[in-house]
Amino acid sequence: MPSVPAAPLSGITVIDLSHVYNGPYATFLMAMAGATVIKVEPHGGEHLRSRGDMGGAALPFAMLNSNKRCVTLNLKAERGKALLREMVARADVLVENFAPGVMDRLGLGAADLRTLNPRLIYGSSSGYGKSGPYRDYPAMDLVMQAMCGVISVTGQPDQPPVKAGPALCDFSAGVHLYGAVMTALFQRERTGEGCVVEVTMQDSVYASLASNLGMLHARGGAVPPRTGNRHGGLGISPYNAYATRDGHVVINAPGDAHFRAILDVIGRADLKDDPRFNTRAARVAHMQEVDALLEAWTSLHTKQDVADRLLAVSVPCAPVRELSEVVRDRNMHERGSLQWVDHPGLGRVVLPHSPMVFEGSPRVPLQPSVALGADNEAVFGTWLGRSDAELEELSRAGVI
Incomplete structure (x- = not known):
């Protein structure tokens, strides 16, 4: 019998420090391509997990964190930083989407970590980037839609502008971050050296405005700001x-x-x-x-x-279609892009698999997201070699 091909990213270890949507989606794609993704969270859980008590965030967390190992780690404690450095020394990729400068202030910036592991791919994502005049502006999807021009072109021409329904800036950045990390891994195969890659939400969205920008170029000041459900460039009818x-x-x-x-x-x-x-x-x-x-x-x-x-x-x-129709889409379910899963915290729910299909390599089985710190023992104990007594002491000290 022929052997089953390994998943494309089998053997790649990713340290995921990201939160909410853009970073977690990038690392979700890595996990579903076969990478071992270790999600590192503070003791209270990352922001999206801690929004679960508001009723709407529990499912998004489950959607973006399938097939990840979840650990807790206090990165403000020196021993917590030391554990992260041990993880990085054994990893291939680190992903974070903190505000620019946060990791450097912790002593865990790209330069520090790549000194420990020159093969490390350090991937970061933020609203505006770590350079430029907007560097320190706070960024969430709504803010980015406004700054990027998305809101100005969305809505009816005789009505106020409205935001796009989906969090398109976050997820566009997540897809680009995945692409950047994969490109860097390919480069590492040639050179043996890792590198730092950066993706901003602002940069990721611009190209999606192509029709609107084309109309701006062609018509200048006469361009209408919004076209409703009509073509963004008013170049097609119907x-x-x-x-x-x-x-x-x-x-x-x-x-x-x-x-x-x-x-x-x-x-x-x-x-x-x-x-x-x-x-x-x-x-x-x-x-x-x-x-x-x-x-x-x-x-x-x-x-x-x-x-x-x-x-x-x-x-x-x-x-x-309404969302209740979309989650039951027969094409996506038949292809395995959507799957019914018995989730330990949410019951029976529909979760997405990766949109990327690798012919000849079967889909990685979908494993539901796990509880906060569920893999502390497996990662810090089995992988890093800490004894049960050491793990107990680290927990008492507030490190894990």
Whole structure:
């Protein structure tokens, strides 16, 4: 029988000092690619775990911390710092998303730790970076959406701006941080040396505004600040959310062939040669008429019926689904991207696996997040060699 290939990051050890979303998502991706990820938390737990008493944070913590070993460590105590240094000496990667300067003030900055282990990849993420005039500004996703321009382009043109629903700045930074660490590991294979990588939330978001920036370039001061559900560059029509009998459906017809197919489906083939609609430029110039034409038809049908009919002729379209529908998505469950898990603290819940699939390597089994400090004995005892008596003494001293 052929052997089962090892997961891509098998044998890589990651020390995870990060909290909330962006760093933990990067290390979650590493864990689901097979790395051994040791999550180091203060005695009260990282910020997201400690938000669990507010009712909404327990599941996000579980989503981002599957397949991680969890230990507690007081990094303000000298003996706590010493234990971290021992861990770093044996590790491949360290990830943190503290404010710039925090790790240096603890004596645990990149330069100090890479002196102990020159092969270490030190990955950090912050709102604005460790250099530049915004270095010391506090950063959370809402603040970053405002600073990055996301809020200014989100919402209806005649209404106040609104934030994007998902925490896109945090997760965009997390994906980029994962990519940066993987790139550094590849470089280490060539050179034998580790390095420091940095990702900021601000830098990670800019490229996602491409359509809006394109319109700014093309139209200058005439650019509208918000386009609602229409194309960010107002360059495609139809491109909108349309009312149905039971909700809404989105339709995007970037090419003339798409729109001709729509006209066939809605029974208006007579409009194929109408000069208002026969080219993309014409449809953009008559956006309101295009939208009115489509909504007169979509409003007579259910959102799924509209989607089924248009998808059958290869028109990009989807029902606007509620989250309760999304967590049961049959495509993601069949592919293993979403999985039902019996979580020890939350009961039966849906948790995500990694979006990255490595052909020939089976998915790493999803292991639910564990309680605060659950792996203290395994990491500090078995891995670092501390005896039971030493562990008890470290606990009494407030180190672990």
